[in-house]
Structure formats: structure tokens, C-alpha cells
Amino acid sequence: MSFDAKRTYNVPDQTAQVARAIFPKGNPVMRLHDDLHSVVADRDFADLFPTRGRPAEAPVRLALATLLQFMEGLTDRQAADAVRTRIDWKYLLCLELTDVGFDHTVLSEFRTRLLAHGAEGRLFDAILELARGRGLLKGGGRQRSDSTHVLGAMRAMSxxxxxxxxxxxxxxxxxxxxxxxxxxxxxxxxxxxxxxxxxxxxxxxxxxxxxxxxxxxxxxxxxxxxxxxxxxxxxxxxxxxxxxxxxxxxxxxxxxxxxxxxxxxxxxxxxxxVPPSGRYIGSPYDVEARYATKGATVWSGYKVHLTETCDDGTPNLITNVETTNAAVSDDAVTATIHAALDARGLLPTTHIADTGFVNSALFVDARERYGVDLVGPTRGDRQWQAQADAGFAARDFAIDFAQQRATCPAGKVSQSWTLALARGTTPVIKIKFSVADCRACPLRPQCTRSTSARRAITIRPEAQHEALRIGRAREQTAEFAVEYARRAGIEGTIAQGVRSARLRRTPYFGRAKTHLAHLMTAAAMNLVRLLRWLADEPKAQTRHRAFARLHPLTA
Known part of the structure; x- marks a missing residue:
């Protein structure tokens, strides 16, 4: 099938007449043509098709039909039927009323072409460029991220x-x-x-x-x-x-x-x-899917990580989509998100995420490599001294990185300072105090339960240690509470994807196809948001239950 570069797209008169009679004010699909008609062009997909052979279906029509399919949560057959029967689809695709459309398998072939040519993000990027061209998207500002589970298409097996x-x-x-x-x-x-x-x-x-x-x-x-x-x-x-x-x-x-x-x-x-869940193959039909647990949620499959803008004067648009197997932790994806946003020229000034996406190393990396202020709650200190709040935790020790020593609350100086790797991968510093000092210390019960009466603490390297100290101090401020409250909006985006496109379920085997589906879902959601913004529809506000509204100060 070959590429035809000579096609032109104009809504046939009869199609326009009937569509306007049925929808005098238009509908979202028709407005997609009227307001955003330049989303994609045939030339954007020229490299997907050979130059010789039988002419292929118009790439623009296949791309738009795919976006509508994910916008409305349709199967390939349902989407192909919509091309044949729905007047608003014919209006968008510039088809005659009598046009019979195409076979549903053409949509699957189009997605396969996208994957085969490494073009799975082409539609997603095209919509971002459209928003950027209209001044509705740019780098800087605030963005927020979150992830959710995705059930694999295979069954869970013993x-x-x-x-x-x-x-x-x-x-x-x-x-x-x-x-x-x-x-x-x-x-x-x-x-x-x-x-x-x-x-x-x-x-x-x-x-x-x-x-x-x-x-x-x-x-x-x-x-x-x-x-x-x-x-x-x-x-x-x-x-x-x-x-x-x-x-x-x-x-x-x-x-x-x-x-x-x-x-x-x-x-x-x-x-x-047997190997850990991150490497264990749980199904021969999808060797990339993995088993994972998060709280009470247990599943086999993948994770999708969404990042979106959240400034007041522009629509909230999804700027990045990452699909990983279910066993990948959120903080393993944060640097990948920043690199992808940097490549698109869409790095935020402030990136808001929950605890899963942040740690001391990422605080430093985001600031030093990308100039991004990563905002999120730090993980708590799990040592018994910090948990009981009745002993001396690592934060109570004065650390002198230049002299490579620490001073305990009783004024004693550490005996050793050793560089090490926690769990074989994470650089840490292990600091130990003198047995003689600890054994004679009157504060020993508040400091250690060790039978040798010797206190040891483990801290991060200097830059991470300082970032963690600053982060924990910032968490106690009212400004942090206001800023972090913006993160909740990404949960609404995930909920929208779940309702409209079954974001938490994939019909495909393999990460590549699942990721393509997630990109198409995000692209369709961005289109809907752009159309609503251009129609001057205000952003949705957080809804509160009737009882909560009786006491607005606590809602």
C-alpha cells in the first residue's frame, strides 16, 4: 500500500448540509474539524508508507478515526461502523454520505505501522504542538504526575x-x-x-x-x-x-x-x-507483564504514569505518558519523565508528585540537571528513635561533611566515617561512634538498643542530605500544603481516563502496544480539553458531597 500525497480534504456539501441540520450548533466531533482542523496532515505519516503500490487509506482519516476511537472508548469494529454510519464522523473525515468507509482491520494495521516505525507518539506530539502553536502550552509553570495500575490482557496464573x-x-x-x-x-x-x-x-x-x-x-x-x-x-x-x-x-x-x-x-x-516479581514471567502470552502489589491492590500487568500541566490560565494538558511493567517503582520513572519533558521543551519550573515519585537523590537531580523544583512529601524516618519521637534520630546529630564527622546530642564525636552502598545500589555514609563513649553515656537509652551500646547512623551524601533536610522542613509550612494540594487534580485525570477509555485495562499483549494505547488515550483526552477550552468552558471544580458542604470550613 502506497502513500498518496495529492489528497485534499473538504467537507462535501451534502455531508455538511445534513450534519448542520442534525447538529445546528455542532458537536465535539464537528468542532474538531472546525476549530482544530490542522491537527495532522498526510505528510506527517509519509514515512510509514511505501511510494509504490496500491494507494493506502488516507493517513489523516486513519489518524483522526483512531483518536475518535480512543476518545469514545470504541473497539476497531465499532469505530469502523461509526465511519460508515455517523454523520459527525463523516463531517470530520470529509466523506460523502454514501462513502462506506474501510474495514476495521485497517485501524489495527495503522497502529502496527506506527509501532514498526517508532512513531507511536506522533499523534500525541502533534496535539501538543497544536496547543503550543496556539499559546496554550509552554515550558515552565507547574506540572503534576501520578501513576495507576493497568491490568494485563492475560489471566493471572499460579x-x-x-x-x-x-x-x-x-x-x-x-x-x-x-x-x-x-x-x-x-x-x-x-x-x-x-x-x-x-x-x-x-x-x-x-x-x-x-x-x-x-x-x-x-x-x-x-x-x-x-x-x-x-x-x-x-x-x-x-x-x-x-x-x-x-x-x-x-x-x-x-x-x-x-x-x-x-x-x-x-x-x-x-x-x-524463584526470581523477584520484577523479573518473573507470569504468562507466556505477555512476557513483559509483571505481578505487583500496592496497598490492597494486587494485579499483573503494567503501570501508566501521567504528567500534566496545572496552571490556572491554561487548559490542563497531559504532557508525558510513561508505561512500565507493574513492578517498576514510581521513583524509578521520575528522571525519565524529566528527560522526556526536556526533549519536548516542556520542563516545568515546579513538578508536584506524591511520595512515590520523590527521594533525596531525585530532589538533587531535578534541581541540578533540569532546574526543576520537585515538590512532594518525603518518606519518613523508620528508625525506632524517630517513630517513638522519644529518642535521638539521625536528624538530631550535627553532621560536618568537610571534616567527615558527626557530633551526637551528648557532644561526642564519631569514630568512623565510611562510604557504602545500601542494598548494593544506593550510596550512603555509615557513621559509628566509640563503644567507650556510648557505654558511659547517660543518654544511651534514648539513643540505642544495641547490646554493644554502640550507636551508628546512616545518612545520604552531602547534597542529598541537605535536600532531604530542606524538604522535610518545607513540608511543615502552609505554603507547601497549598502547593501540594494541586497534585490531587491528576487523580481526576486518571479517573477520566478510566471512565472514558478503560485506562486500567489493556486489550493488548506487550508493553509497546499497551504504551501506544496509553498515548492515544492521552491524545484523545487532550483534544477534548482543547475543544472545551476553545468553547470557553471553565475547568471543572472539585465537587464536595452535600453533607460536607454544610460545613465549608472542613470541606
Whole structure:
């Protein structure tokens, strides 16, 4: 399919006449044409299509139909039907009343082209540029971020289900790629074990039976991997994605012990021997999805991190979208958000986020690298002295970084100052005091419960330590409370995405497709907000329940 650069787009007279008769004042879809008709152009997608071949569907129409699809939360079939039947869609797409539109698969092909050419953010960026061109978006000011969970398209499975379904998946893939080879190397008994979906109600109920089933599955999986690598196996099998997934899942769930009389022995890993959730593959159908918990929420899939503007004189527009697997912590994404905003020329002066997005290192990095004031509550001191508020916490010690020493509340100077790594990755400074000083100190019960009567504290490097001290002091001010209160608005944005586009559920396998869906959702939400702003519709205000309104001072 080739690119046609000669198309022009004008609303046909009959389409315009009927649309205006039905919607005398227009509707949001029609206003999208009238007010924002220059969102995208065919030339913006020229690199996605070859120059020769049968002309493709108009990229502008596919792009706009995709935006409308995510704006209204429609499936591909529903969107294609809307192109054929809805007068406002025909008006926006400049189609004749009799135009039959296109097959629903064209929308999926268009998204695939975007992914294949690394253009998944093109529509999102085009809308930001449109807002920037109208003076409604610029760098500086305030922005806020938050994240929410995204359920993966696969079902949650136990470990036994994972290994069983992974082997089933590999066998089904090989049955399509090399049916004769697979038939020659398997028996009907394999069909009995792996012909149906692996499910708990089909698995043995006793612990001994479940272990025996797991070990037999492990043996069969290792045998299949060996056969696929052996001489004479079809070359295509060596690079089969399903076999690579099988190999990884088997490493995570089985152990090959020393050779016995019948060859290597397969053993089932104990639960504490499997990789952490950040690396564990929980489904062969989506190897990038991960298991995670946050408070009472438990899910397998992804996270989406949204950042939006929040200044009073402009519409609140989403400026960045990040999609990660569910096990990635929020503070691992903060620097990525700043880098992405910097690349777009949209870095804020003040970035407001909750505790999950901030730490001492990020306070320093945001200020020194990007000139951004990162605002958010710091994590509390979890040592018993700080928790009880009746002892001497690390904050009560005077730190002299130049002399590399600390002075305790009793006036004693530290004995050692050691650079170290917390959890193997985070630079810290470990400070220890003299056993003799601590043992004789009358304040010892308020300072340490150590049996050796020796106090030790752990602090961050100087820049981080100072940023943390300033941050905690700022949290106690009324100005911080007012500034941080702005963060709550991003929760309304997430709620809008959940209601309008099922933001917390993805119909796609893999992070790339899920991220594309999140970008399209954010682009559609930005379009709606731009249209409302241009129609002079005021921003929504926080709503309070009827009872809370009876006492406005506490609402």
C-alpha cells in the first residue's frame, strides 16, 4: 500500500448540509474539524508508507478515526461502523454520505505501522504542538504526575499453571511452524497432558500429585528444548519466540541437579528460589507483564504514569505518558519523565508528585540537571528513635561533611566515617561512634538498643542530605500544603481516563502496544480539553458531597 500525497480534504456539501441540520450548533466531533482542523496532515505519516503500490487509506482519516476511537472508548469494529454510519464522523473525515468507509482491520494495521516505525507518539506530539502553536502550552509553570495500575490482557496464573501453559504455548507454536517434526517427536500422551489449557481445576489436588505433575512437565519441557537444538531440527525452531519463553520460564521454575543414572535430574524450585516479581514471567502470552502489589491492590500487568500541566490560565494538558511493567517503582520513572519533558521543551519550573515519585537523590537531580523544583512529601524516618519521637534520630546529630564527622546530642564525636552502598545500589555514609563513649553515656537509652551500646547512623551524601533536610522542613509550612494540594487534580485525570477509555485495562499483549494505547488515550483526552477550552468552558471544580458542604470550613 502506497502513500498518496495529492489528497485534499473538504467537507462535501451534502455531508455538511445534513450534519448542520442534525447538529445546528455542532458537536465535539464537528468542532474538531472546525476549530482544530490542522491537527495532522498526510505528510506527517509519509514515512510509514511505501511510494509504490496500491494507494493506502488516507493517513489523516486513519489518524483522526483512531483518536475518535480512543476518545469514545470504541473497539476497531465499532469505530469502523461509526465511519460508515455517523454523520459527525463523516463531517470530520470529509466523506460523502454514501462513502462506506474501510474495514476495521485497517485501524489495527495503522497502529502496527506506527509501532514498526517508532512513531507511536506522533499523534500525541502533534496535539501538543497544536496547543503550543496556539499559546496554550509552554515550558515552565507547574506540572503534576501520578501513576495507576493497568491490568494485563492475560489471566493471572499460579506457578503450576504458568509452566503448564508455557509448554502448551510452545507446542502450539511448533505445531504451526513444524507440524511433521513435532508429530515425530511427541506421543499421544503429550496431548492428554498438554492439549488443553493449564488450569487449577485440571491439576492434581494433593501436594504429592502436584509435585509429580510439575516434575514431569519439567522433564518434558527440557526434552523439547533439547530436541529443538539438536542436529536435524528445522532451523526456524532455533529462533522461535515461544521456545525462548519456554527456556526462560524453565530456568525460573526448575533446577537441573547433578547427573543421575538416567541423565540430569529435574527439581522444582521452592517459592523462595524463584526470581523477584520484577523479573518473573507470569504468562507466556505477555512476557513483559509483571505481578505487583500496592496497598490492597494486587494485579499483573503494567503501570501508566501521567504528567500534566496545572496552571490556572491554561487548559490542563497531559504532557508525558510513561508505561512500565507493574513492578517498576514510581521513583524509578521520575528522571525519565524529566528527560522526556526536556526533549519536548516542556520542563516545568515546579513538578508536584506524591511520595512515590520523590527521594533525596531525585530532589538533587531535578534541581541540578533540569532546574526543576520537585515538590512532594518525603518518606519518613523508620528508625525506632524517630517513630517513638522519644529518642535521638539521625536528624538530631550535627553532621560536618568537610571534616567527615558527626557530633551526637551528648557532644561526642564519631569514630568512623565510611562510604557504602545500601542494598548494593544506593550510596550512603555509615557513621559509628566509640563503644567507650556510648557505654558511659547517660543518654544511651534514648539513643540505642544495641547490646554493644554502640550507636551508628546512616545518612545520604552531602547534597542529598541537605535536600532531604530542606524538604522535610518545607513540608511543615502552609505554603507547601497549598502547593501540594494541586497534585490531587491528576487523580481526576486518571479517573477520566478510566471512565472514558478503560485506562486500567489493556486489550493488548506487550508493553509497546499497551504504551501506544496509553498515548492515544492521552491524545484523545487532550483534544477534548482543547475543544472545551476553545468553547470557553471553565475547568471543572472539585465537587464536595452535600453533607460536607454544610460545613465549608472542613470541606
Amino acid at each position: 506457578r503450576l499453571e504458568v509452566v503448564g501453559e508455557t509448554l502448551c504455548h510452545a507446542l502450539n507454536a511448533l505445531a504451526t511452524a513444524a507440524p511433521d517434526w513435532l508429530r515425530a517427536h511427541t506421543t499421544p500422551a503429550w496431548v492428554d497432558r498438554y492439549g488443553l489449557r493449564a488450569s487449577e481445576f485440571r491439576l492434581p489436588k494433593s501436594e504429592a500429585g502436584r509435585r509429580a505433575w510439575a516434575l514431569q512437565t519439567g522433564v518434558d519441557g527440557f526434552a523439547l528444548l533439547a530436541l529443538a537444538r539438536a542436529d536435524g531440527a528445522p532451523p526456524a525452531l532455533r529462533d522461535a519466540a515461544a521456545l525462548e519463553t519456554l527456556r526462560q520460564v524453565w530456568i525460573q521454575n526448575f533446577l537441573l541437579t547433578e547427573h543421575g543414572p538416567e541423565g540430569p535430574q529435574v527439581d522444582w524450585r521452592a517459592n523462595d528460589q
